[in-house]
Amino acid sequence: MIPPVPSDGLVHEGDLVLLAGKDHKEFIIRLHRGQMFQTHRGVFAHDDVIGKRWGDTLETHLGYEYQILTPSLDQLVRSVQRATQIVYPKEIGYMLVKMNIGPGTRIIEAGTGSGGLTSALARMVMPHGHVYTYESRPDIQALARKNLARVGLSEYVTFKLRDIQEGFDERDVDALFLDVREPWEYLPQVHAALKGSGFFGCVLPTTNQIIALLHHLEEQHFGFVEVEELLLRGYKPVPGRFRPLDRMVAHTGYLVFARALHSAPA
């Protein structure tokens, strides 16, 4: 489970911990008594972390310091072991509010990929909602299962191994998100699974794909279509020379949102 800081403010066995070094190197580990952790700056025992306060400093046997922090959802998503491209936190944050995703939401997602988005969705819909995630490749699904187990969120996710061309098992879900190359191929299946007025979203890297999707959305009883792109610029947090970072990620993907209607949009 992603740890809320317990009321005693101490790190416990079984907690998921972010260790952040001065060189900006970060590790996320789950603590087990008796285990050791090897970094490029020396070794420490999990027992050395258990019992410390969140926000304390830990020293490796070489004297290198790491801060002991709770991992944010952003850090967890970025840290998943990857076999595919993942949806980035800047898109995830926005799609959550655009698609009304929160505790109790039932959402379908495809493809599962490395499970980056799945982790964030599970964290948001818990404890009463659920994520149904579809993936056609068994090796990729196995990796996603491992990534979800690592962050303790598996109980909020049902993994399905299937080509979504065959359709979805669930009906009347609140929201459905696609991260596949040709989402327009599956719009009838998407529509059948969504409740009336349900939220559809997808992420696509190229404008050619957006145009193909727009043609098909028009024909398939989806309305209130929006296409958006998010540019995120970081700043150097130095009061004396406050300015943007030299580099930024120029392109991740475009977001498309639409609502499922019972008839053609007016």
Ligand SMILES: C[S@@+](CC[C@H](N)C(=O)[O-])C[C@H]1O[C@@H](n2cnc3c(N)ncnc32)[C@H](O)[C@@H]1O
């Ligand atoms: C870009 S990855 C998804 C990454 C994921 N959203 C994340 O954040 O980690 C796309 C995945 O969709 C899967 N996929 C593509 N077409 C599919 C289909 N028709 N049915 C099920 N899965 C599909 C691919 O195997 C691949 O793992």
